[in-house]
Structures are given as C-alpha cells and as structure tokens.
Amino acid sequence: MKQNLQLKLSQQLALTPQLQQAIRLLQLSTVELNQEIEEAVRDNPLLELQDTNDSPTTQDSHSNEESSSHSDELNETSLDNNLDSAWDTHYSKSSSSNERDDDFFSIEDKPSLIDHLKEQLRLIPLSEKDGQIISQLIANINDSGYLDISLEEIQAQFPHEAEIEIEEIKVCVKLLQTLDPVGIGAANLSECLLLQLHQLYTTHPVYGLAVSICQNYLALLGNRDYLKLKKALKINDVQLKQAIQLITQLNPKPAEHFFQQDTRYIIPDVIVKKYNKKWVVQLNPQVLPRLKINQLYANLLQNNEGHSSLTTQLQEARWLIKNIQQRFDTILKVSQAIVDEQQDFFEFGEVSMKPMILKEIADLVGLHESTISRVTTQKFMFSPKGIFELKYFFSSHVSTDQGGTASSTSIRALIKQLINEENPKKPLSDNQISDILNERGIVVARRTVAKYRESMQIYPASQRKII
Template identity: 50%
Template sequence: MKQSLQLRTSQHLALTPQLQQSIRLLQLSTLELHQELETLLIENPLLERVDDALDSAVRLLADGTINNATQQTESEFAVPEKSSQDSEEASPKAESGEANAEVEHTPSADEDWSFEEGPSSGSKSNDEEDGRPQLEAAQMSLRDYLLEQMRLTVREGRDRALIELIIDAIDDNGYLCEALEEIHGSLPIDLCVEMEELQFALNMVQSFEPEGVGARDTAECLAIQIKRLPKVAFVTRRLALQIVETYLPLFAQRDFTKLRKLLQCDDEDLRDAQTVIRQCNPKPGLAFSEGKSDYVVPDVVVKKIGDEWQVMLNRDVMPRLRVNQLYANLMKQQRGDASLSPQLQEARWLIKNMRQRFDTILRVAQAIVERQYNFFTHGAVAMRPLVLREIADTLGLHESTISRVTTQKYMLTPHGMFELKYFFGSHVATDAGGEASSTAIRALIKQLIGEEDQKKPLSDSKIADILGEQGMVIARRTVAKYREALKIPPVSLRKSL
C-alpha cells in the first residue's frame, strides 16, 4: 500500500458554544429559563439584571453623595434602534439542520437589552410601598385538627393515648390505614389494652370532624356521613345506607336496573337516595392536604384589536439584561488585562440569545394565529389541521426548531390558556375530500356528549354515525380514543335516572 497526501474541501456544520446556548435556551420553559438565568448571573460578574428589585435602590458613594447612575430612567434601557446600515449588514438568513438561527444586532458592552420602554413594570406605586407584606397563616393538618377536638372532648389520659394512637394511623385521605387487630397486636402486653377499648377510641375518632374520618373503607366512610346528614327522610336514609353498605359496586357502575330489582324500589326513591349519596365526600381528609395549585404563566398573549388578532409577548416573563458598566469601563481602562474578556463575550452571547429566543417565540406564535384564525374567532370546533412542517417552511426554520419553540410555551387566548403544541394536530378525511382537525373532532365529541340525554347517553358508535352524517369519516375506536383523551367516562357510567 502506497501512502499519499490528498487535499479535499468539504462543508460541515459546527455547533459553536454560542449556537449550543441558543438551542438550549430555546427549548427551556419559562421557569427553567429563569432558573438558568439565576445561575448565569452568579457565575458571570459582567452580567446583571435590570429588573432586579435592588436595581432601583439608591446607592451612596464613599463621600456620602448619591450615585447619579442609580437615577437613570428606564427609557435608557430600551432596545437600541438599528440603523439602515446595520439592517443591511444583519440581514436574516436561515442555517441548515437543527441550528436555524437569525443574525441579529449584537449589543456592545455599553448597550442594554430590554423589550420594554417607559417605566419599569417592577416599579411600585406609593400605596404599594406603604403597604406591609401580609404573612400567610400556617395551614392546620388533619392530625392537628383531630388532636384539638380530642383535647376538648376527652379527659381521661388512657383514652387520650388510645385515640392519639388511632389518629396516627389515619392517612391523608382520612381513612384508617391499619386494622384494629394489627394496632392491638403492636401494643405491649403490660398495658392490658382490650379490643373494646380500641373500638371505643375508633368510635370517638369517627365522631370528630370532618365527617367520615377514621373509616376503614369507602362504604363505611359514606355510611358515617349519611347517618349524620340533617333533614333526610327516614326511608331515603335507610335506602341510601343499604346501597353504600351492600350494593356500592353496582351503584358505582350505574346499574340502576339491577339496583331497582334488588332493592324493590321505584325510580323516584332510587333518585332520592342517589342525591343523598352524592352529598357525601369519599375522601374527607383531602381538605387538609398541603398541596398547592401550580399556575402556568403565558409566554405570549393574543388579543383582538379591531378585526385583527394581535400577538404580544408577555413582559412579565421577559428578563431585562445588560452588561455591567463598572466592569466594562475597567476593561477599557486596562486593555492589557484580559481576565474578564471571556465573561464579557459570554454576557454578550446571552443577551443576544435571549433576544433571539423571544423573537422566535413571537414569530412562531404569529404564524400559528394566522393559520388558526377560525379557532380564535369561533372556538375549538373551527380548528384546522396544522403540522410543524407548515410553520417551518413559512418562517424558514427547521422542524426541530419549531418543536423546541412549541414545547412548554403557553399562549393566553380569550378561549383559555393553551400550549403552543395544542394548535398542531393530525387530520381526518371528510366526504367532500377535505380535512378536519383531530382537535376539532374532539371538541365536537365533547359538545355532543354535553348536549346528550342523560337517561339515554350516546354510545361511541352513535357518535361516529353522527359525525359521519356531518361528513367526517371516523371509526368507533377512534371516537373511543378521543373520548378517553377528554377523560369522559363510557356510556354505561354516564347514564343517570
């Protein structure tokens, strides 16, 4: 084999650190973005946040005078306007593969980055400054609530100890998670605790609030509550107790025909008993759970201005960044010291990538609104089929970029809050040769079930036939899949008296 030297030219895509950061920031959610930003602010001294709560504080110099730099208005932090020469030099172009990005104006060390002008959204009025923070009261747990009732009703120390033992065995739903035999077997023999004493302690706990606490199963929990419901007829109460104690599985399956036969009652009596049972809470302890609701903050907001739907970025989730002027000036004075040069370059990259992230989200949201105009006007039933490729071809970006933008990014509309991926869906053929969006079909199924006769609910086959009459070719199993996705129970569980 003979060795030789060859020259060859080729092109390949190199993922630079700046491009890798741009891709990573694009796929982060709003919460993850702010967490990432806090880490970068700690690591990079040349990067600072303009909308920081301490940024508007008055700073004193060494001689006691006020630093005039802290009295700058927020208009100084507006986005620098691009000149015609800069616009020509920074003409946008798309890159191939997953690294589609736009060439934008790079702020210098003396420029700030922001999307808003005028007074800062973080500034407070005089009323807000005078107001004192309100402290949230600690929420009482189920155990503490039961112990408080025990201290008010029970005096004997032995009884209190046994009741507290029962309370410790109650789970978050309010049920006794251990059998009395197991609790009795775990007690020392020297205490000489009888089974009747434990049963008395359990009965005391079951008499506490909330009603139904201390039950060993769902049937006992509902029975305790039914016995304590006020203003219930004797016949109705007895029938409701018989249902929950003996025929609860049949009642859960809504097999009313078999229930009428077993209970030997008519529809009116069974309907009254059903009303009483529905007043009960099968999980009484959940009212004391410490779980808090998670709220989604939208990235973009859609409003109707005149006859057009306008898309705007949510300024509350947009961090305002700039290069620290103190360190930037020190670097200008000491040009020979390049210890902070990498941090300066990283700060500029982050500011540019942040600008590009929100600009890409806004462009994608505008393209979605243009194609789903009927949805914003008429609702989900007017949703049209849409795929990532259509938006990617329109904006000159790659499908992977559109996928990153639409993941965990939310849009606030007059119809509610939706993830951007919600507006993309597969299509179903129609008899006229057109296409219908799967989202629109799910909305129609939900509308049909909402308007059905509860005594004779629509089956999946009947819904498929109704959609077929409207020109939508859809199978029964597809209707069942969409119904389950909407968390709608089957026809047997939707039937009522």
Template identity: 50%
Template sequence: MKPSLQLRISQHLALTPQLQQSIRLLQLSTLELNQEIERILLENPMLEREGGEDDDGAVAPVAEAPVALAEEFSGESLPRGDEEHEAPGVTEMPDNISDAYESVSDDDIGEAAEWRNEGSSGSRNNDDEDADFQEFQAATTSLREHLLSQIALMPLTDRDRALVQLVVEALDDDGWLNQALDELLPLIPAEWDVELEELEIALHHVQNLDPVGIGARNLQECLLLQLRGLPEGEVRQLAMGIVDGNLELLAARDFARLKRRLGCNDDALRAAQELVCSLNPRPAAQFADTDTRYVIPDVVVRKVRGAWSASLNPEAMPRLRIHRVYADILQNNRGVSSSLSSQLQEARWLIKNVQQRFDTILRVSQAIVDRQRQFFDHGEVAMRPLTLREIAEELELHESTVSRVTTQKYMATARGVFELKYFFGSHVSTDTGGACSATAIRALIRQLVAAEDSKKPLSDARIAELLGQQGIVVARRTIAKYRESLNIPPVSQRKSI
C-alpha cells in the same frame, strides 16, 4: 499491509459553546430560563438586569431588542439607560444563527429539563429600594393538628388519649385507616397490655370527630358514617340501603334491580342517588397540601383592527445589560484581566441569544395564529389540523427548532392559556376531501354528550353516525379513544333514572 497517508474531505457541524447555549435557551421554559439567568448573573459580574437595585441610570444598554419588543407590546416607552456607553472590542454574533438551529437535532444537546408549571415573580418597584416583597404561603392546619385539637377537648384518660392519637397517626391523606387494627398492636409498648377491643373503641372515638367520615376503613364505611350524621328520613334510609350492599348496582346504573331490592319508585331512588353522590369519599381532602402553580405566558394574542396578532409578554422577558463599571474598567485597562474580557464576551452572547430566543418564539406564535384564526373566532370546533412541518416550511426553520419553540411555551388568548403544542394535531379526512382536526372532533363529541338525553345516552357507534352525517368519517374505536381522553364515562355510566 503498510502504513499510508490519505486525504479525505468531509463536512460536519461544529457546535460551539455559544451555539449550544443558544439552542439550550430556546428549549427552556420561562421558569427554567429565569433560573439559568440567575445562575449566570451570580457567576458573571459583567451582566446585570435592567432596573436592578444598583441602577443609577449610568449603564451601557445592549439589550435593545427586548426593550423594543416590550414597547411594541405596551405602547409605552421603557427606560433604556445611558446610551453613550458601549463596551468596545466585542465580537458580534454571526447573523446565520437561525440557520444553525435548523441543522441541529435534539440528540445534539440532550433533553430539556422537566418542566414545572410555575410562574416568575413580577417586576420590582424601583421607587422603594428598601422594600423587600416576598410571597408567603398561608399557614394551613394539617389533618393531624385538626384532629388532635378535638381530642384534647375529649374527657379521656391518658391511656385512651394515647390510643386515639395512635389511630390518628395511622390515617392516610384521605382520612382513611388502611391498616388493620391488629397491625397497630405491635406499635404499642408491651407493658400497656392493650387488647384489640380497646383499639376498636379508640377508632370509634376517631370516627366521631370532624370531618364526618374520618377513620373509615373502606368506601362503604366512609359513606355510612356520613349518612348516619344526617337527619332521619325516607331518603336517608334509602341512601343507606344503597350504600349497605348495593353500591355495585349504583355504579353499574342498574336502576331496575335497585328499585326491586329497595322497593321504591323512580323519584325516591333519584333523590337517594343524589344524596349518595353528594357525599365525600375523601373527607380529609380539604386538609391536603396543595401547591398552586401558575404559568406566565410567553405570548399574548389580541385582536387588533379585526385581525389576530401575537405579541411578546414583557413579564416573561428578562431585561439584561452589561454592567458599566466593569465595562469601563475593561476599556481603560485592557491588559489587566483576560477573564473580564472573556466574561464580557459571554455576557454579550447571552443577551444576543435571549433576544434570538424571543424573536423565534414570536415568529412561530404569529404563524400559528395565522393558521388558527378560526379557533380564536369560534373555538375548538373550528380548530384546523396543523403539523410542525407546515410551520417549519413557512418560516424556513427546522422541525426540531419548531418543536423546541412550542414545548413549555404558553400563549394567552381570549379563550384561555394554551401551550403552543396545543394548536398542533392530527387530521381526519372528510367526505368532501378535506380534513378535520382531532381537537375539533373532541369538541364535537363533548357537545354531543352535553346535549344528549340522560335517559338514552349516545353510544360510541351513534356518535360516529352523527359525525358521519356531518361528513366526518370516524371509526367507533376512535370515538372511544377520544371520549376516554376527555374523561367522559361510557354510555352505561352516563345513564340516569
């Protein structure tokens, strides 16, 4: 063997930093996009938001496309700034970036960050620059604070109060005591010489606190504590008989055996069942920390002159532009700093990529609306089967591009807010040779279950028969899978007295 030179011709796609940024911005959610833009704003002085605190009306507008889209959405003219100043000598983005989207797979740039369902804050009031609007979460009382405030009012010795507080500290978020009392003894100083009976007394004090049912060690004890706090009566007595040893029969809906054991009729058992079902198995749920998160839709669907039309949501669109002061410095002193020129180039690319992102989202959203018009008119039962390939072929995009656009992007409609991926689904063949969407089948199952006789609920096989009568051929196992996805219990658990 000897060394040799060979000439080989091949084609490959080079992912430039600008193209990588364009693809990455396309797959980000609204929250992640705002976080990315905030990071870039801190690093790049050539970029700023329109309507910022330093807005004096003398800036160079370069984000014309988002402004135009916002005007189309709201029907009003939005401020654009001074149009006489334009940063010179900057290379424009190639026109074929949409084609570049099509040739890149998900593996080329990695996976998108995990979405957190949060919304971004609204626009700033420019009339009052000194106002600083912030959102504060209302202060809530924790379970521990609520219980300790009641313990402070109890006539207890310091020793007993300390033991009661120890039991309170051992409660979980639902208000249950999942530890055995003897497991708490090693936590107490040995010199206290505490007996197990003293901890049981402390637990009894805790179980008398509000909310009722606190300090229970299992479901049966939790429900019994709540029943004992109710006024005496026949229904209460029957409910206690159900909880004390017959919960399994109630869960299995074995009403015949329940009536024999309790010696009651249907009406009395029905009243006792309703009482048991009204109890709270998680008495401390009201004190749990809840973090409500909101979604700002990227697209809004409205009916205009009898036709459904998609429009971009201005609240989800960041409005960016070049900072005029730095642009003028670069224009008047081009040889001063090469870093400023590079940052200006990066700012122009970012603005262009953001424009391209929203343009692609709008195109895909309108294509979805055109395919699913029956859904917007009649609801889930009219949902058509739809795949990513159909939208990709219609818009001449790659499937991976459509997948990025429909992930973590939301559409506000008259029927609610949905992720764009919600409108895609598999299909089931019908007797007539057509196809029915899986979403429509789930809606039909929900309707059939809602209209069923609670004394004779529909089995999965019967639901399959009823759908077959409508020309939709679905196997019983498929019905069971769809029913479970809708959190509908099986027929044995839907039966009532």
C-alpha cells in the same frame, strides 16, 4: 495481511458554544430560564439584574412593532442593539410590577389535617394512653382520610410494654370518627359514606334507603346498574333517584382538601389580543428577564485590558443576553405564525381548530421542525379562550368525505358537544356519535370515537344514563 492507507473526506457540523447555548435556552421553560439566569448572575460578575423600579411602566404600539419587526432578523449575526444596556432597551414593560395582583399569585397557608384534628382533641378530656393511641391513628390516615390498615397493624406500632389492647384501639377509632371532617377514619368507602349519613342525614326521607345502598350495593351503584338496584331494593325510579341524589352529596374523600397540592400558576410567555379585527401576539412583559451588563466591571475592563478572565466573562455575558433576546424573538415569531393559522379557533373555539403539523409552521417561519418542537414545549399562550401550551395547537388530520381534513382537536370538541346536548335518559352510543359525524362529512370510526371520548374522561353511554 496487507495494510492500505486511505484518505476519506467528510463534512461535520461543529456547534459553537454560543449556538449550543442558544439551542439549550430555547427548550427551557420560563421557570428553568429564570433559574439559568440566576445561576449566570451568581457566577459571572459582568452580569446583573436590572432594578424593576428603573424600568418604564408603559408600552405603546410602537414598542410592540419593534418587537415584532425584530423577530424577522433572527438569522442576522450582527448586534443592532447595545448589549451593555438594560434588557428593557430591547423590550419595554407594559405595566409596573407594583400593579400585579399579589393575591392571585399567593398560596393560602392552610392548616394540615393533623393540626386540624389535634385542635379538636384539645377540647376532649383524654387519658394519656388514649391520647397516644389517637395520635398514632391520625398518623396512619391516608390522603383521602381513610384508616386503611388493620387494628392489629396499629397495635404492632406500639412497643410491647405499652400494653395496648385491640379493644382500646377500637374505642379510639370510634372517637376519631366523631371529628371533623365527617367521615374521617373510615376503613373503606362504604364506612366513610355511612358515617356521613349517620351524622348528617338521619332525618332525611330516604336515609334508610341510602344506608342500605352504601352498606350492600355500592358496586351496582358504581356500575350504574339501576335495574338490578331497583329489583334488589324493591323500589321505583323516584325513590332510587332521591337516594342517589342524597349519596352524591356525600364526600368520598373527606381529607382531600387538606392534602391538595399547592396551586401552581402558569405564567404565559405570550399574550393574544384582537387588534383591528385580527388576532395578534405580544410577549408577556412579566416573563422578560431584566438582564444587563454590569457597567462598573465593564468600565474597569475598558480602562485595563489585561484581565483576560474578565474579557472572557464579558463575552459570555453578551452571548447570554443576545441568546435570551433571540429566544424570545423566536417564541414571538412562532406564536404569531400559529395564531395566523388558527384565527378561526380564537373566534369560534375548539370546533374550528385547523389540523396543523410542526412542518407547516417551520416552513412559514423558516426554521427547522426540531426548533419548532423546542419552542412549543413548555411555552404557554394566554388568550380569551384560555391558557394553552403552544404544542396544543398541533393535531393530527382526519379525512372528510369531501376530500378535506379536520383536526382531531375539533373532532373531540364535536364529540363533547354532542354528549353535552344528548338526552340524559337516552345517551348517545359511540356508534351513534360516529354515524352523526359521518352525516356531517367527518369519517370517524366507532373505535376512534371511543378513544377520543376516553381521552376526555367521558363515561360510555351505559354509565352516562340518568334515570
């Protein structure tokens, strides 16, 4: 075998640690960024968080202009600002943290379902054995409030020597089902609704009819097969409508309130406001970290240059502050480009959303598509139209008969609008919606209408019909 030695010349892009950090920070959400900053402050003595009481409490238009103009300097490597100063020398804060509506951000401390039920049981005289059985029943209630396991399975959860009988469990189930919320402890949906009818609506004019539907015809009701319901029950439209109105007042998940997850509020990264007849973007001051160089350590380092580890940490601290500033500059720049392209959306809503792809914004701001993707993921915009993730404004193109395009978002909005305005007794089919859109110059197939409708969790025409 003959061996040859060959030289090959190639180019590779080596990412510096500073650039790697900048890319990583750009894709973090606000929560993740704050966690990153807390960890950095904990690990690097040259970093500290600025006391918010020391920061200014007003923001004038001049500071907004500085923020906007600074976003045009993303590619410059020189530092125009003194990174040893507080973060708010780069961005001023628009309002004092004391003015924040703490009630909006607080989460109500609600009692658990177990606590709620046991509080009621304290008012009922129970034997020790019955108390143990009911406690075990409560422990097996699911998030919807159902006791969806068999009595035999409940019995098997007790030690054999406890001598718990099935009949004793049945009695305790009946007692449990008298507690609030009404419908608790039911084995299934039918029993849950019946418990509520029996306890709350026995004097209602269509009580008996509602009971019959809940006992025997829930499947027909769920499928909105009103013709079969009327035939099976031998009733007219008025009677069926009254029974349905009563049943819809019942709660199919009586314990849901107790198992709802804590509300998590989205804090937007940018805020959109109308200024001089144009929609403009500014950074939300609440998300700007108050990060600065620890001057005590920095001064010690200046007086004694022999601490190589501190010198490295000082450089890392400056990199972090610069990269965080650049992160917000990029978010601001991209957000403003999005708003500039979608001015009609902020004026007229979803029906005026323009089709837009990442490349269009990338070309406008002079950044790569991958950067735009990072910037628009888990970053949120507050506007008079609501709070939106930045990626919401990007949607696919659908052709029109005039050679133009419409966004899939605007088409969804049109479909929703048509359905909201339809005659509930004669709801529009997907074919009819497709025809209406085609008449308006938007070429959309029936299956596309169905896909968009399902994505908005809207029922088909057969299930939207109201008698």
